[in-house]
Amino acid sequence: MAANDFEPIYLDYMATTPVDESVAEEMMRCLTIQGKFGNPSSATHLYGWRAQNTVKGARELFAASIGAMPREVIFTSGATEANNLAIQGAARFYAKKGRHLITTSIEHKAVLDVFHALEKEGFAITWVQPNSEGIISVDAIAAAITPQTTLVSTMWVNNEIGTIQPIADIAALTRQHGILLHVDAAQAMGKVAVDLSQLPVDLMSFSAHKVYGPKGSGALFVRDKPRARLIPLFWGGEQEQGLRAGTLATHQIVGIAAAFHRAKLHAEENLNHIRRLNAIFLPGLLALEGVTLNGSREQRVPHNINVCFQGLHAEALLMSLPQIAVSAGSACNSAQDEPSHVLKAIGLSDLQARASLRFSLGRYTTEADIKRALEAIQREVQRERDLAGK
Amino acid sequence: MYNKQVLTYLHQATVTSLWPEGTAGVFSAEVGLKESGTWIKLCVYIKDSTIHEVRYRVIGGGYLIATVEWVNEYLTGKSLSTAEVLNAKFIVEVLGLPPQRFYCAQMIVDAVRKIVRQTI
Ligand SMILES: Cc1ncc(COP(=O)(O)O)c(C=O)c1O
Numbered sequence: 001m002a003a004n005d006f007e008p009i010y011l012d013y014m015a016t017t018p019v020d021e022s023v024a025e026e027m028m029r030c031l032t033i034q035g036k037f038g039n040p041s042s043a044t045h046l047y048g049w050r051a052q053n054t055v056k057g058a059r060e061l062f063a064a065s066i067g068a069m070p071r072e073v074i075f076t077s078g079a080t081e082a083n084n085l086a087i088q089g090a091a092r093f094y095a096k097k098g099r100h101l102i103t104t105s106i107e108h109k110a111v112l113d114v115f116h117a118l119e120k121e122g123f124a125i126t127w128v129q130p131n132s133e134g135i136i137s138v139d140a141i142a143a144a145i146t147p148q149t150t151l152v153s154t155m156w157v158n159n160e161i162g163t164i165q166p167i168a169d170i171a172a173l174t175r176q177h178g179i180l181l182h183v184d185a186a187q188a189m190g191k192v193a194v195d196l197s198q199l200p201v202d203l204m205s206f207s208a209h210k211v212y213g214p215k216g217s218g219a220l221f222v223r224d225k226p227r228a229r230l231i232p233l234f235w236g237g238e239q240e241q242g243l244r245a246g247t248l249a250t251h252q253i254v255g256i257a258a259a260f261h262r263a264k265l266h267a268e269e270n271l272n273h274i275r276r277l278n279a280i281f282l283p284g285l286l287a288l289e290g291v292t293l294n295g296s297r298e299q300r301v302p303h304n305i306n307v308c309f310q311g312l313h314a315e316a317l318l319m320s321l322p323q324i325a326v327s328a329g330s331a332c333n334s335a336q337d338e339p340s341h342v343l344k345a346i347g348l349s350d351l352q353a354r355a356s357l358r359f360s361l362g363r364y365t366t367e368a369d370i371k372r373a374l375e376a377i378q379r380e381v382q383r384e385r386d387l388a389g390k
Numbered sequence: 391m392y393n394k395q396v397l398t399y400l401h402q403a404t405v406t407s408l409w410p411e412g413t414a415g416v417f418s419a420e421v422g423l424k425e426s427g428t429w430i431k432l433c434v435y436i437k438d439s440t441i442h443e444v445r446y447r448v449i450g451g452g453y454l455i456a457t458v459e460w461v462n463e464y465l466t467g468k469s470l471s472t473a474e475v476l477n478a479k480f481i482v483e484v485l486g487l488p489p490q491r492f493y494c495a496q497m498i499v500d501a502v503r504k505i506v507r508q509t510i
Pocket of ligand 1: 015155157158184206207216218
């Protein structure tokens with residue numbers, strides 16, 4: 001959606017989403033003197049009780065939206081913190097059992113860098129490679145398991161190429177081996193069905209701002225039966241069962257709960273909307289000369305369209321298309337020159353990776369946006385091909 | 391992420407057909423490798439030691455496209471002796487190129503020098 005004719009068309013929903021207005025309204029009600037501003041841990045007065053009740057309600061709503069129990073939810077400042085808590089917390093807690101951990105080479109930085117840090121501490125890490133479609137196979141993970149392995153961490157929906165990993169199969173495998181499984185589901189909510197009552201995953205990270213909730217709000221699911229044990233990242237209070245010290249951010253918790261509740265409630269219609277747009281946009285792009293899709297065509301969320309413009313530089317294309325807001329690779333990489341580690345992992349050359357752009361569609365994208373974007377891209381791709389000559 | 395000058399020249403870059411092979415007064419030079427995704431072909435029409443027109447082909451990122459478009463504008467109407475003293479540091483300064491894009495300016499300078507050398 002373009003807010004007006006001068007604003008670029010936003011096609012970067014996998015970087016972040018705007019906050020849903022009703023979510024923002026609910027958050028507002030937790031902030032001011034007229035609202036539920038109290039400290040949820042103040043047990044001695046009405047202000048505290050109100051805030052406590054609000055958090056309790058939000059926790060129940062959030063838990064229900066992911067098929068978990070309220071006591072399995074630890075609210076955090078985002079998926080980055082949830083990933084850190086899960087991976088560092090579990091690796092350290094179970095270090096006496098073993099010091100081998102498994103993850104994949106296509107994770108978000110918020111997982112990759114945690115493992116890099118643990119590697120420096122002396123943990124052994126196996127980085128499982130995806131196939132050329134961007135899918136991690138269960139067999140590849142099975143092959144990496146040793147008697148020392150305590151944790152497997154894999155993402156659900158890839159943030160760069162939108163591929164969906166076979167989480168149910170991986171979960172069955174780790175269960176069978178008695179190994180903990182952590183899943184970074186930051187991009188999963190609202191895009192695939194999330195139901196932890198059916199999925200034997202031990203730890204799962206969530207982020208609010210990918211589903212029309214606020215930035216700086218996330219959660220870690222920590223399974224109760226069997227209990228996944230963690231060492232907290234920091235100390236300073238008994239909040240969140242001692243796993244996440246610090247005054248509870250009532251408005252942020254209300255925000256993520258409302259956003260997740262709405263995502264689940266409207267899952268079907270939102271997904272249909274995105275599928276409709278994708279059915280126009282993807283063929284439109286692939287019809288251009290030298291344009292190919294990165295990652296699996298089937299096993300991916302329709303929100304993500306990552307394409308390679310063979311022979312061109314995505315960065316030049318990006319800057320020549322001020323009427324469209326997209327990113328080359330993930331937002332966290334877009335300030336750097338390094339070609340995307342995900343695209344390289346699925347077999348693209350440096351040149352092909354540098355020729356790739358990620359478009360991501362969302363709730364406010366319209367058919368008119370898509371058509372306008374396609375026209376502009378078509379024009380610009382042609383201009384740059386002409387500039388390059390034969 | 392790009393500054394205003396770079397964006398202006400990037401948007402300004404337009405395609406003109408190159409002169410036919412062997413056109414009198416036209417000198418050209420190529421720098422870089424097409425296969426590596428960074429390549430320019432600079433062609434200039436020179437008469438009476440003055441550069442009357444510049445045309446080019448470019449494969450590269452936005453910075454390279456902007457730089458070659460800038461040199462098109464800068465050299466048009468200039469004398470060969472002005473072209474001769476063009477240096478990368480100057481280009482980096484006028485366009486505000488980030489340090490890691492110094493090579494864009496250097497490629498242009500290399501092309502211009504190759505051309506100047508052909509004229510003497
Ligand atoms: C797969 C994935 N993991 C983690 C994150 C980080 O989430 P947050 O911004 O909530 O810390 C993101 C988003 O940037 C992501 O796409």
